[in-house]
Amino acid sequence: ETGVTQTPRHLVMGMTNKKSLKCEQHLGHNAMYWYKQSAKKPLELMFVYNFKEQTENNSVPSRFSPECPNSSHLFLHLHTLQPEDSALYLCASSQERGEGTGELFFGEGSRLTVL
Amino acid sequence: SQQGEEDPQALSIQEGENATMNCSYKTSINNLQWYRQNSGRGLVHLILIRSNEREKHSGRLRVTLDTSKKSSSLLITASRAADTASYFCATRGQAGTALIFGKGTTLSVSS
Numbered sequence: 146e147t148g149v150t151q152t153p154r155h156l157v158m159g160m161t162n163k164k165s166l167k168c169e170q171h172l173g174h175n176a177m178y179w180y181k182q183s184a185k186k187p188l189e190l191m192f193v194y195n196f197k198e199q200t201e202n203n204s205v206p207s208r209f210s211p212e213c214p215n216s217s218h219l220f221l222h223l224h225t226l227q228p229e230d231s232a233l234y235l236c237a238s239s240q241e242r243g244e245g246t247g248e249l250f251f252g253e254g255s256r257l258t259v260l
Numbered sequence: 261s262q263q264g265e266e267d268p269q270a271l272s273i274q275e276g277e278n279a280t281m282n283c284s285y286k287t288s289i290n291n292l293q294w295y296r297q298n299s300g301r302g303l304v305h306l307i308l309i310r311s312n313e314r315e316k317h318s319g320r321l322r323v324t325l326d327t328s329k330k331s332s333s334l335l336i337t338a339s340r341a342a343d344t345a346s347y348f349c350a351t352r353g354q355a356g357t358a359l360i361f362g363k364g365t366t367l368s369v370s371s
Contacts, residue, residue, distance in 0.1 A: 147302065178358060188303075188348070188361040201358055235302055248293060249350075249359060251302035 148172040151236050151252035158226065159260050166221040166255045168236030176241045177219040178249065179211060182233040194219060195241060226259045233257075264292070264332075264349040264362035272368045279336040281365040283349030284329075290352045292325055293359065294334050297346045306334075306347075339369045 149170045158164050170177065179191040193201035194213040208230075210222040219236055233254045239247035267282045283292070291310045295303040309316045309325045309332065316323045322335040336343055346366045350359040 147304070149302075151302075180361075185363075187363045190358050190360065193358045233300070237303075248305040248308055249295075249303070250305070251295075253302045254300075256300070 147250045147252065149236060149238055149250050149252040151234075151255050153255060154253060155256045155258075157258045157260065158223070160226055160228070162226075163222070163224040165223065166234055166236075166257075168219040168221075168252055170217055170219075170236075170238040170250070172238055172240075172250060174238040174240045174247075174250070175216055176239045176247065177213060177216070178237045178239075179219065179221050180235040180237065182235055182254070183231075188235070191221075223257070226257075228259050231257055231259045264351050264360070266347070266349055266362045266365040268365060269363070270366045270368070272370070273339055275339060275341055275369055275371045277339055277369075279339050279343070279367055279369070281334045281347050281349075281367070283332045283334070283362060285332075285349075285351045286330065287353060289327070292323075292332050293350045293352070294321075294323060294332075295348045295350060295361075297348065297364070299345075303348065336367075339367075341369050341371045343367060344369050 152167045177194045181189045190203045191205045192211040197213050212220040235254045236252045237249040241247045264283045264285045293308045294306045297303045307318045320337045325332045346364040348364040350361045
């Protein structure tokens with residue numbers, strides 16, 4: 146138990162569906178992240194939120210839409226996805242103190258399959 | 261990009277042997293971190309080494325950092341079957357930038 150909970154753990158959706166991934170951290174951290182992990186590729190940073198404000202958007206297609214309503218919750222809204230978007234989506238949190246040394250605490254991931 | 265690159269991509273050893281994984285990166289860093297991932301699970305932080313440190317230990321783990329060569333190594337001593345996992349290095353640049361991960365080394369330890 147890392148203190149970061151992701152739901153659902155598995156999701157199958159068609160290309161025309163709209164779904165959301167949810168992440169909740171119970172660690173009191175001030176930063177949250179979405180990473181995408183595809184087979185044979187490095188983890189790709191998608192979005193970063195510091196104190197609920199988005200600080201990085203790593204050229205992610207608009208069919209992925211993040212939402213951070215408070216410092217404990219992070220959502221990834223999905224719509225009109227492509228089969229190549231099938232991957233493990235990992236949420237993480239960290240406590241950033243300005244010197245940039247925070248370690249990341251990851252959830253177990255949401256395995257997404259787009260048909 | 262300051263992305264780390266691990267070497268080798270895959271490593272198979274027997275229980276009791278030592279496992280060494282290497283990581284190279286491209287730009288100056290604030291710190292370098294190593295993570296472990298069991299198949300299909302989330303990543304777990306193992307150890308962090310700052311740019312002004314050269315070596316760090318944690319249990320059976322030993323990490324070295326050579327900033328002049330932009331490289332790091334992770335040594336797991338007396339490996340166990342339970343060490344079977346993927347291992348990733350991740351680098352962080354200036355304060356405020358997010359961690360960037362390499363492709364990882366897949367370690368298989370057989371009993």
